[in-house]
Amino acid sequence: MTAVEPWSEARTRQIVAGHTHLEGPLMPILHAVQEAFGMVPEAAVPVIAEELNLSRAEVHGVVSFYHDFRREPAGKHVLKLCRAEACQAMGCESLVKRAEDRLGVDCGHTSADGRVTLEPVYCLGLCATAPSAMIDGRIVGRLDAVKLDKILKEAGA
Amino acid sequence: MTTRIFVPRDAAAVACGADEVAKAIAVAANKAKVDVAIVRNGSRGMLWLEPLVEIEDKGERFAFGPVTPADAEKLVASLAAGQSAAKIKNPLAHGRTEEIGFFKRQTRLTFARCGLTDPVSLEDYKAHGGYAGLAKALKMKPAAIVDEVAKSGLRGRGGAGFPTGIKWKTVHDTPMGQQKYIVCNADEGDSGTFADRMIMEGDPFVLIEGMTIAGIAVGATKGYIYLRSEYPHAGIALNEAIAAARKASYLGPKIAGSKFAFDIEVRKGAGAYVCGEETSLLESLEGKRGIVRAKPPLPAHKGLFGQPTVINNVLSLAAVPFILAEGAKAYADYGMGRSRGTMPIQLAGNIKHGGLFETAFGITLGVLVDDIGGGTTTGRPVKAVQVGGPLGAYFPRGYFDTPFDYEAFAARDGLIGHAGVVVFDDTVDMAKQARFAFDFCAIESCGKCTPCRIGAVRGRETMDKVIAGTSRDANLAVVEDLCNTMKFGSLCALGGFTPYPVMSALAHFPEDFGRKRKLPAAAE
Numbered sequence A: 001m002t003a004v005e006p007w008s009e010a011r012t013r014q015i016v017a018g019h020t021h022l023e024g025p026l027m028p029i030l031h032a033v034q035e036a037f038g039m040v041p042e043a044a045v046p047v048i049a050e051e052l053n054l055s056r057a058e059v060h061g062v063v064s065f066y067h068d069f070r071r072e073p074a075g076k077h078v079l080k081l082c083r084a085e086a087c088q089a090m091g092c093e094s095l096v097k098r099a100e101d102r103l104g105v106d107c108g109h110t111s112a113d114g115r116v117t118l119e120p121v122y123c124l125g126l127c128a129t130a131p132s133a134m135i136d137g138r139i140v141g142r143l144d145a146v147k148l149d150k151i152l153k154e155a156g157a
Numbered sequence B: 001m002t003t004r005i006f007v008p009r010d011a012a013a014v015a016c017g018a019d020e021v022a023k024a025i026a027v028a029a030n031k032a033k034v035d036v037a038i039v040r041n042g043s044r045g046m047l048w049l050e051p052l053v054e055i056e057d058k059g060e061r062f063a064f065g066p067v068t069p070a071d072a073e074k075l076v077a078s079l080a081a082g083q084s085a086a087k088i089k090n091p092l093a094h095g096r097t098e099e100i101g102f103f104k105r106q107t108r109l110t111f112a113r114c115g116l117t118d119p120v121s122l123e124d125y126k127a128h129g130g131y132a133g134l135a136k137a138l139k140m141k142p143a144a145i146v147d148e149v150a151k152s153g154l155r156g157r158g159g160a161g162f163p164t165g166i167k168w169k170t171v172h173d174t175p176m177g178q179q180k181y182i183v184c185n186a187d188e189g190d191s192g193t194f195a196d197r198m199i200m201e202g203d204p205f206v207l208i209e210g211m212t213i214a215g216i217a218v219g220a221t222k223g224y225i226y227l228r229s230e231y232p233h234a235g236i237a238l239n240e241a242i243a244a245a246r247k248a249s250y251l252g253p254k255i256a257g258s259k260f261a262f263d264i265e266v267r268k269g270a271g272a273y274v275c276g277e278e279t280s281l282l283e284s285l286e287g288k289r290g291i292v293r294a295k296p297p298l299p300a301h302k303g304l305f306g307q308p309t310v311i312n313n314v315l316s317l318a319a320v321p322f323i324l325a326e327g328a329k330a331y332a333d334y335g336m337g338r339s340r341g342t343m344p345i346q347l348a349g350n351i352k353h354g355g356l357f358e359t360a361f362g363i364t365l366g367v368l369v370d371d372i373g374g375g376t377t378t379g380r381p382v383k384a385v386q387v388g389g390p391l392g393a394y395f396p397r398g399y400f401d402t403p404f405d406y407e408a409f410a411a412r413d414g415l416i417g418h419a420g421v422v423v424f425d426d427t428v429d430m431a432k433q434a435r436f437a438f439d440f441c442a443i444e445s446c447g448k449c450t451p452c453r454i455g456a457v458r459g460r461e462t463m464d465k466v467i468a469g470t471s472r473d474a475n476l477a478v479v480e481d482l483c484n485t486m487k488f489g490s491l492c493a494l495g496g497f498t499p500y501p502v503m504s505a506l507a508h509f510p511e512d513f514g515r516k517r518k519l520p521a522a523a524e
Helices: A009-017 A026-036 A044-050 A057-066 A090-104 A147-156 B011-015 B018-032 B067-081 B124-126 B133-138 B144-153 B163-170 B195-202 B203-218 B230-247 B278-285 B314-326 B328-334 B363-370 B408-412 B430-444 B450-468 B473-488 B495-496 B501-508
Strands: A077-082 A116-121 A131-135 A138-140 B004-006 B038-039 B055-056 B060-064 B093-096 B183-184 B222-227 B261-267 B307-315 B340-349 B353-358 B384-385 B394-396 B421-425
Touching: A009 A026, A009 A044, A009 B163, A026 A044, A026 A057, A057 B230, A077 A090, A077 B183, A090 A147, A090 B353, A116 B133, A116 B195, A116 B314, A131 A147, A131 B495, A138 B011, B011 B018, B011 B195, B011 B230, B018 B038, B018 B067, B018 B183, B055 B124, B067 B501, B124 B203, B124 B230, B124 B473, B133 B314, B133 B501, B144 B163, B144 B203, B144 B314, B144 B328, B163 B203, B163 B307, B183 B203, B183 B278, B183 B314, B183 B328, B195 B230, B195 B340, B203 B222, B203 B261, B203 B314, B222 B230, B222 B278, B222 B473, B278 B307, B307 B314, B314 B328, B353 B421, B353 B501, B363 B421, B384 B501, B394 B501, B450 B473, B450 B495, B473 B495, B495 B501
Parallel strands: A077 A116, B004 B038, B183 B222, B183 B307, B222 B261, B340 B421
Antiparallel strands: A077 A131, A131 A138, B004 B055, B055 B060, B060 B093, B340 B353, B384 B394, B384 B421
8 A cells, every 4th residue: 555644734734725726626625635644634624625615514524525635644554355245246245254253343343453444335337246355455356255255365364 | 361369448347357367468479370350349247257368260259257367378389389269268258248148138239340340449339339429410300319318218328317308408409509518427336336338448439438428419519528526447448549549530629520519528526416406416527526406407408518519428428329320219118117128227336247238128027137147156045136236125025027118126125226136145144235325325425315325324323212212113123214215305316216125125125124024915
């Protein structure tokens, strides 16, 4: 994963300033903040709100609405397993169970050692080469137990 | 002489190792001193063969797949030994790409160039008929462009099937001199669909050209592509193509030297399925929660930032260059009934030959699944097919005679949606699929309207009771009642269409719900 910076108010204001020329800049700003800090920290909300002349509630509402925005840091690696219909038809649920057992957490959580965050995703658009996964942004098709074990091993789980 | 070798950059190919294959070819060719040029093309759509490597031989392309890096080295060794692509004996050889049955049987209008060209080469695009539609459009009055699209019979390919020409006319007829927008809905969230992704990765210029023509037709100067965050490869291809188009003045203040200005920006979604609903998408683009808007006002009157907005699916816009270049009639000559033209159908899930199959409307579901798709990949019998994404109905084998047509599917309480076909074998438990439909709706509901927000959660709970065998009949009555409320009381298709998978599963596979199958005579 790309290294994340520690939270900084000045850096947040800089990110916002780099986007204010856009129409409707909040979503691009939140993506950029998350890219910088690995999450959208609680402390960033009032700063962004002030810069954009929005209420804190409005910014918080947007952050909390979208699945992509994290309010807690993710594990060192993020493994997303597709659980939508096309992958279901190819047995993704048994792979989810396998990953959950290996990591000792339910899907949607981070392993106790902080190494891997396991998340569901509803469709990566790789539906004819199902089941599909994404590990740290890299996509994997035709996932099976062997490939999954290799991914988990490489992630140190 | 340089031999051109094509290795797709399409995400499905990459997910199956295309990048490693391309690298292996480059390394092996360098070592063996074989003169090759690797082109990272789009996918030909035969996804069971990905990574599908094509080697050019006297202007013809020969297919090999699915290729691993080790196979790639062998192919290079064959070339090094002086064999031409046509003569290479290899178990992965499939002969001429365009002679493969799955490919040959298609009618590729929208996907004509996908897989053929270098997706981000403007030169290649133009050499294969690109921007011919824009050239025609620039010689026409805007109203005539709108009329041409209307006459083609093109209907919204996102799922709703609303006539594209009517949307455009509504925006065209709003007063000039105000900001208008073209918004492309690239939030392709339906499971089993990937046509938008493939065209954006495999021929992004066709979308750019379609949006540009739309802008000229309705008087819009700015376009947005709202792209889901799950599609990073599409984002890269689009931005490369947009930069190339800008450089050549196909985007910017004077489109191809004309008086028209138009530019495009790609915006990334953030993992909310409901943002594929057009008004929710507009809210998201404005930087708000993706909450569905009540209609009216229509987006055509008050859309993005309250301005007149054309909002169309990727495939609708990508169909426009052909319609302009070849004429409305050439497009409308394909199809059946009120479904005109071609549909890029996506065969997915448990299917032997999965991929993209563009064809005229009217082909039957059975031909698609059994004949073209070759049945299941597990080799077990097909039990159910879900058409149209998570909000589409499950059809049993008995419905395989249904022709691919908006009205024919609606007549059987189904929908073609974005034309994703997900195949399940006989191990699927349809009660679980019904539960999942509610579960998905509960996860993705925007929360604005009560039937969807609460109905989905209650539906999931009730299905849990049904699956556990608790008061089955009484609880199934609750499920049916909830579906009725959601179908008629929800604000948008998320809550309104969740009943389709639930009720179709219950109607066609009652045994999975612990109900006896009604005798055919007792059926309605």
